[in-house]
Amino acid sequence: MSLVQDKILLLRGKVQPYAWGGHHFIANWLGTGNTQHQPFAEYWMGAHPSASSLVVTRNGELSLHQLIHDYPEEFLSTHVRQHFNELPYLFKILDVKDMLSIQVHPTKEAAAKGFHEEEAAGITLGAPNRNYKDKNHKPEVMVALSDFWLLHGFLPEEKLLHVLQTVPEFAGLEAIFKEGDYKALYQHVMSMPQEEVNEMLLPLVQRELERKKNGKLTKADPGWWVAKLFEGSDQIDDIDRGVFSIYFFNIVEVHEGEAIFQGAGIPHAYLEGQNVELMANSDNVLRGGLTPKHVDVPELLKHTAFKGVEPNVMKGEEVSPAVTAYPCPVPDFGIQKIELSTNESIESKASSLEIWVLIKGIANFEWDGKSIVAGKGQAVAILPNDKFTVTAQENTLIYKAFVPEAE
Structure with missing residues (x-):
């Protein structure tokens, strides 16, 4: 017999204070304030073992992860327990103030293989050079709560050629793309010695900074985001090669209530805005730049979908x-x-x-x-059950x- 007698329970999530997060949106939404002026980047709702939500029961606040472990049928349903043996999703609210890392998520098969290889190599789960934290894939969908900007997949061929032909610093890259393909181009720039990256990108960064200062760029321009990265820097030293991705990927604006799905292999990065995000219950991220976290270019290249993409923004x-x-x-x-x-x-x-x-x-x-x-x-957690009714006391989303x- 379960300790939990009720089928609908208040759920308390967990704030993640990642450095790229804003200070106001999530704090104001939660009604908690932010006296410590911490970044409130993500609010996690789910049963991920590293940050499980609590549910409010008659026996006090209990870990959702532990309750699912103790009462899997009651909390998950027979179908979900048999197919996943865990809550297979993680639900989040995000407030993106500064852009996130360029990243790719592996397929389920690749994640399981990578996880076992790193286990066999003795790389601990918490090690900074660990790529695979679990054996799961990490497809994700986001629905915008405001105008939201992100990078999503490589530009279609014609658009990418136009970039390579019109950005002076990229003059030598057009031939590599034409002779090879998306992979040849991306592998080239991601494997270049840092001195060459600096030499190629420094004049580009300086020009974009000037153009943004003079109001000649909008958020639809790659240069706007490049300038945002370097604004306020006294000195520009080693330039992050993730800058190439800002020019090579689609820049997508998603309006409130619109959504975009990101499957395995699609390179992406969130740039700015607030959203609701739902993903498989995984923490497997292969990073390619714009981050102080572990970057593993060979592993990233191994799992990237090298093809042009027309982003599918869903209206619902x-x-x-x-x-x-x-x-x-x-x-x-x-x-x-x-x-x-x-x-x-x-x-x-x-x-x-x-x-x-x-x-x-x-x-x-x-x-x-x-x-x-x-x-x-x-938030509320609703256990598998018969019908229930939801009535709004005021206009509710x-x-x-x-x-x-x-x-």
């Missing part, structure tokens, strides 16, 4: 007047947006453990003659994470 598909879905081609997770007007209700049913996070408003969750109220900055039912 209407499930009902109140519910919008963002289809993702993975079995690990699904995400929906729920918008309710004052006093509007919807009925729902959870076939897996669901996490509902309130971006704004207040909602009452009712089931089996019981109820719980959650407001802006709060909710995002929900779940595991899709088996086909």
